[in-house]
Amino acid sequence: MSPDDSTTAAQPASQGRAARRNRTPRRLAAGAAAALLAGVGTGTLAPVASAASTVAVTVDAGTSLGTVPSTGVGLNTAVYDPNMNDPKASSLLKAAGIQELRYPGGSDADGYHWQSRTLAENGWVAPGTDFDSFMANAKSIGAQPIITANYGSGTPQEAADWVKYANVTKGYGVKYWEIGNEVYGNGHYQNGNGWEYDTHADKSPTEYANNLVAYAQAMKAVDPTVKIGAVLTTPGGYPDGTVGAGDSADWNNTVLSIAGKSIDFVIVHWYPGGTGAADLLNTPDRIPGITSALRSLIAKYAGARAASMEIAVTETDGDFSPAKTSQAAALYAPDTYMSWFEHGAVNVDWWDLHNGPGKPSTVNGETDYMDEGVLSSGTCTGGSPCEPALETPFPTYWGIRSLTALAHPGDTMVKSSSANASVAVHAVRTANGGLNVMLINKDPQNAAQVSLSYAGYTPAPGSVTTVSYTKGATDLTTAEQGTAAGQTLPPYSITTLQLKPASTTSAGSPSPAAPSTAPAPAPSAAVPVPSAGSSVGSRAQSEAGGAVGRPAQGSAAPTPSAKPTTTSTAGGLAFTGMGPGVLYSAVGGLIAVSAGSVLVLRGRRRKGAHGK
Template identity: 35%
Template sequence: MHLSHARKWLYYLSLLVLGLGVVQAAHAQNLVIYTGKLENGWQNWSWCQTELGNTRFTYAGEPSIQVHYTAPSQGFYLAHEPFKTDGYTALSFWINGGNTGNQHIQVAGLLDRKAQPAVPLASFIKGGAILADRWQEVVIPLAALHVDHAANFTGFWLQDASGTAQPPFYLAAIRLLAAPPPAQIRLDVDVQHILRNVSPIAIGLNTACWDSHLNTPATIELLSPLHINILRFPGGSTSDGYHWQTNNSDNNTWKWATDFDSFAHIAQALHTQAFITVNYGSGTPQEAAAWVRYANIEKHYGFKYWEIGNECYGNWEEDHHPIPHDPYTYAVEAAQFITQMKAVDPSIKVGVVAVVGEDSFANNKNHAAVNPRTHQTHYGWTPVMLSTLHQLGVLPDFLIYHRYEQNPGNESDAFLLQAARTWPNDAANLRQQLSDYLGSDGDKVALVCTENNSVSYNPGKQTTSLVNGLYLADSVANLLKTEFQSICWWDLRNGPSPNNNNSSTLYGWRNYGDYGIVSPQNDRYPTYYVFKLLAYFANSGDQIVSASSNYDLLSIYAARHPNGSLSLLIINKSPDQTLTGEIHLAGFNPQRAALCYSYGIPQDDAARTGKGSPDLAMTRCTVPGATFRFQFAPYSANVLLLKGK
């Protein structure tokens, strides 16, 4: 199992506080807030008596929320991480006045936890009053709450407006109502506007020493169609206690299922590069340098990319240093690692772990870093680590970044399918820290992401669902528009976890989680097939070109290939609507004959029923010119392959 996510939730929460991870909410479907229980990451922050799951007053057979103001000015408050309200029109709920009715309540929306001007709830009830023992619908336009088209909506509250205690009332079926799609969904592609060249190590996948099936013909057969550029070993947090020469962890008497040479056999068979994570937690620079010597001098594997430890800022990681999880200690040690490893093979690239935010993981205040640009003092992991390396005169080749979108229990399909849009924020934050603390030398340091998935630990059913496959496509495509050189998905094989978040509000039929793209028995999950689809979209040597959509639930990305052909990746994030996009190609005149590869609900259902093919669907289609319309099925990822005239 993967061990590196045990307490990551504090970090991912901090990203939201920093403003680096504003959630993008999906639209076209109503956003459920409460239907018998809180959903989609909403939390009860009320400052009054509340009872969720009340069965005395039920609505449509579902438990309600009892709200009781026992003192003046108390309030019922539902909070959420910041998200955009574009595409939502109103807050909707049903209210019952209980035994008495006639409560006096005002409603306020919040932006960045700050209440906007309140409105009287009675203004939005037919008849103008809350009635006793009767359910009444309330629909309050977001514009009335001053939170429409906001980028930082964080919730709403219902507050006492009488100035005294009031009898209990009941709420049910709370949701945000979605606006319909625009009359015309426009998808624009400008082939002449080149964003970047795709890196030779762009598409990666984590492997692990605990995978007993890694070095098998089945693995080669599975991965060959995916066109993976780079594999990572030995596997997450295990790296910080892993001794490569004995293939065990610290004092364990047993050995891991797959040793380094077995991993190398698979990497060479697939013609991939490798990220090798050396043991910072209990290892030494000498052990790491010996690994480089063995890999590249003795065995001639030619593995170019080496990482110093895994998430060494986190207290979930093994760290035997006198001051564990300390950025200064890490930097001093990293300098020795880099120096000794490159003395063996000067051609290798060595990276150090980093996080976004100058105050993230300020694990102690023994050492500070003063930002030369802002003159502000920071104790966070990345500023202290970079400034210390700069003082030591040692420059890493790349920064190592990990990104997981959600914390367990708060998974939301709607939010996950918009989360990847903030990759540019992460790239900009890390690049700014490199520039601030390394000066012009920071330009020589690349960015890579060597772990990415949907939830930080305790994977639930979302990880094995079609939604996670769509997220994978969206995450890779968004990252390819940034300066990140690589993204490594977590992971190839991990193992089922049946007891985590398997909520019925999450899409999917597999009532268990698994980080792997295949099961230990090589059952292919949706993420596997999406990896296969991405091989038709973009890879090393291609150019990512500008593409945009005017509707958040139909995303488009574009890549131009060296032979002049064009691939369009279009993702329909609506669970139930076929969306028609009008595609406008600038600077490209397509041939009439085109191919479309797609993966979505029919393929995922085929895996469940055994009827039909679970593999990618391929259809031949006709493109009349540089402007054409195309329909995209609900919850689907599609690649259109267009040849130029």
């Protein structure tokens, strides 16, 4: 990860060089950005449906897109963050169902020496962010670690010593180890002007691949059970497909041709961006194309190990878009997590826990602090409005936390579809037989009327339990409203239906939900919705999921009502897939700044040339 644009807060003197190194290359040149965005689509949502029309959503509960991974919902942490192990933050992450934490933080990982707890080039490391403190925090949250070994300025022996300390000396059982961050950003493709710290004289993909084999051998000699990950460029994003000076092939083909049989998973970063919030909300449709390209590469080079090779997305957020802390980014979060899971990714890590503000802007009537953290750092940038108090959840936090209402590890993801691109859908068959369906209304202005039909599942009649996150809310809201067949979705909202099976459910037999005899009741005052006369928004995508519970046999169907209550549902993550179209957005480098004990910078790991 690379740093954010700028900071006006004072930094510790020791941080200067590393911070500048990470920040400088962050943004893409206008020409490069335009080239990446070309051919990816207009970024506009489908036309809004009229007030009288409805968006048809179908869920096929008899299918399977795989099970929700136990390492799915992840988050980045960084050694420059003085609030990394704040108990309040940890409590919020536990409630959000965070299952994996990445350490030590984007591009800084390629300069971090874990034994001395120092960063190359005198970079600044916050107190209390050492490896043991990180592990204690991960344990308190119930999250598994994924560690980025220092490739840029480290050695195979240093990485092997880390494995020995973690898994032999301390018994932490750390399984996932990345070798480097965005190593392709080391300057090999930028005439030396890359964003990733790399002291190797040879910065080619061939050198990385040969060293990758050496890292894997040394680390597995200590603990044969560890999984070693290779850094790849995201198909369709910079510098994918580029053949550097002296190379015979691009980065991915070179690395996998040499190291494909020595690794256990591949790593990509996903920063899709766009010119507006609607562009960001459309980007999950590109994920199927990306995963297909990755699977083709893996099959080409991994031999008999191809089937077991995993895909991890160790950085993502709404960077390179105007929405980072506002509602659009919150809607993007669960959609992108689920899309990756449905297409086979075992892990997706949001950037970042705390990041620090950029220059605030207004997105669809909301202040966006341009902060890529999920929790506020409580700081300011120049004369701009200050962020909310430290540890205040941004909408992106609630977007991620909405996944706890949809799925838990081991649940089965099933096929779903939407007739309109402005309503996205994901569905999960729960381990106890229930069906959860997440509906995301991507229209910022209009409510969406949705009609749902099911195959392989017969929902119980009557009102259903919904868990919603709406624009401006400060918590998830649980209510009994609408039916399995019809729902009204507030503008810019996430609504998860937790369906119970009818007592007469016949497994495997397609059976549409009984049509509603009356319009879906409007949500309560806690979840305001435009009147029936307002135009309706819609967005395509599908999936269903819901919590299950059988009603007493012979009991009358309850009268639909809206009784919202805030909830702190802890839960798991789901496995997802996305649509075609390939655009990548990953950037290297990261930075942070601290004044006293307050994070004043946003440590971002991206860089300009690293195309989103």
